[in-house]
Amino acid sequence: MTNMTFAGLGIGEQLVTKLGDYGIVEPSPVQAECIPAALAGKDILAQSQTGTGKTLAYLLPLLQTIQPEQKTLQGLVMAPTQELAMQIHREAEKYGESLGIHVQALIGGASTKRQLERLKVHPQLVVGTPGRIREILALKKLKLHTVKTVVVDEVDQMFQLGGTADVEHILRGTLRERQLLFLSATINPEIRSLANREMKDPLEVGIDPDQRTSKSLEHLYFICDERDKIDTLRRIIRHYNSARTIVFINNTADIAEVEAKMNFVGLSAGALYGDADKTVRSVVLRRFREGKIHVLVASDVAARGLDIEDLSLVVNLDPPIDSEHYVHRVGRTGRMGRAGLAVSIITPKEQFIIRKFSRELGIEILPRSLYGGRVIEAGDEKSTEHRSGNRVFNGNGNRERNSSEDKKQAANGNKDARLSGRQGQGPKETTKSNTGRTSSSKPSMPTSARKKDSDKDRKNKGAPKWLKEKRNKE
Known part of the structure; x- marks a missing residue:
């Protein structure tokens, strides 16, 4: 890894210059392992802890292999959540713009109609969540037969969040000749089984598998x-x-x-x-x-x-x-x-x-x-x-x-309790007893109902309007 450069890994001059603009001059270990193999067209199963530069490890070779003069979909990146997909989309746009590559986001929670309109410009790279991509495929507004590379990021989270069925459905729509890359912080038996079904002689990349969190x-x-x-x-x-x-x-x-x-x-x-x-x-x-x-x-x-x-x-x-x-x-x-x-x-x-x-x-x-x-x-x-x-x-x-603070807190507590008791007294209904004294009678709410209302008020406090309305309906 000493004196390793992106150019030495096979990354082109335009991308190297763009990386330098953002202060990135030396590849991380996972980038040094993945980039040459990805450029060679190999299927890759990569494991590396979060925060080690996995996104650029697959994004740089993917962008470099896309031919911008062809107005067809050539690359597909899937992520388990909207936030991660949006981050990948921003990175892809940042580095792909100088190459003339158009990147389209297909993310759940956004307007489907607007996304369909943007697909008409024929993006070369799509980044999105599996659910929305599958939805667009069902509408026959997206075709995968020209896709050369498919990337599934955070595969372990894809399993935990229940998105693997969508991923497998999407993969069945691509050509068998396509290149497939799985990246994850952890590799479990389910991920390995999926890789064995979908990949051809995958290269396994493991960077400090025993070091699950960053050393810093x-x-x-x-x-x-x-x-x-x-x-x-x-x-x-x-x-x-x-x-x-x-x-x-x-x-x-x-x-x-x-x-x-x-x-x-x-x-x-x-x-x-x-x-x-x-x-x-x-x-x-x-x-x-x-x-x-x-x-x-x-x-x-x-x-x-x-x-x-x-x-x-x-x-x-x-x-x-x-x-x-x-x-x-x-x-x-x-x-x-x-x-x-x-x-x-x-x-x-x-x-x-x-x-x-x-x-x-x-x-x-x-x-x-x-x-x-x-x-x-x-x-x-x-x-x-x-x-x-x-x-x-x-x-x-x-x-x-200390003892002085205990006494002070106790005194303040007793004072607050007395004040609270007075303030909590609302209008009373008084009745005469046989002895001539007046006594108060106030209907009380059942303890379970009071607790339920209290919990509801507590959880609604500070919540946005849309969430309050949702909870009230429930």
Whole structure:
């Protein structure tokens, strides 16, 4: 890899110049392995952790082999999510423009009619999601018999999101002579089985298969009670002062609540919903990239394959469901050798999950604590606790205060309770008892109904109008 250049790999002068314009002068390991083989027309099954330059590893040779003078579809790239497909489309346009190559996006959530109109200019390269591509094929507005190269990016996510049936249907519509490239952060038996069915003598490319996450990525975790997670999140974001932060949660229904609380404490936040339409998601991502939103709250489905420049902090407000999801979440930062930080906020009962990820991924996830606005090693709170009355989250996830603060908090709590009790008293219906005293009687709502309404109000707080209407209908 020493002194390796794109020109030395076979990339043409125009593309090399364009790469230099964006400060890309040296190929990454996965690019050095894939580009020569792709240019030679080989089928490729490539595995490499996220953030290693897989997109350019297949996009550069694909663009170079397309003949722009032919107004026929020659290349097809499929991605599991709208966001990833849009990113690939932007990269393809950026590098293909200088070659005279027209690139068309076929992405779910966008206007089908408008996409059909744009297909009339006969693009040489189509980038899209399998569902929308299959939909256009059913309308007989897209023909695949001239396609020479098919790329399926993030194949493992394609399986998890249920898009493989569409992929197989699309592949059956292409010629057997076409070149096929699968790229993924992980290779499982299902992917290998699909590759064996569809590929001819595929070249397997594996870059550090045991290194599932970037070496430039630091992994930390903080322990606190469930009720303190939002406050811990606020303090972590304030402390590291990252220009952009992605916060991952497991339950989509909680996105609006977390977003609203982040905005309430003065952190400019936006939400990325998996079931929102393409326009809404595109606007949120654009504002995040431009720095108008500093905190992006998202679920796994909404943030698959996101590539955000200058993203140095990823926070798991909820632990991922497994190590594969952990890899993809933290892979949003620490890309292409840049420094990145992955933080998980967990309860004491969730510690075993972190230990499991550490063991399965072969990485060190270090415990940390917050004290007096600083991040310290877990267990160091005791030595500095007497210096300040600030709240401490200790290694067991419990909150500790000194005696003076306990008394102050207790007094304030009793005062708030009295005020709350007074404010909560509405108009009363009074009745006379046999003793002559008046007593109040107020019909009460069943506890289960009150809790249901409270949960509904909490989840709707801060949610966009379209989501509130959707939940109310449900």
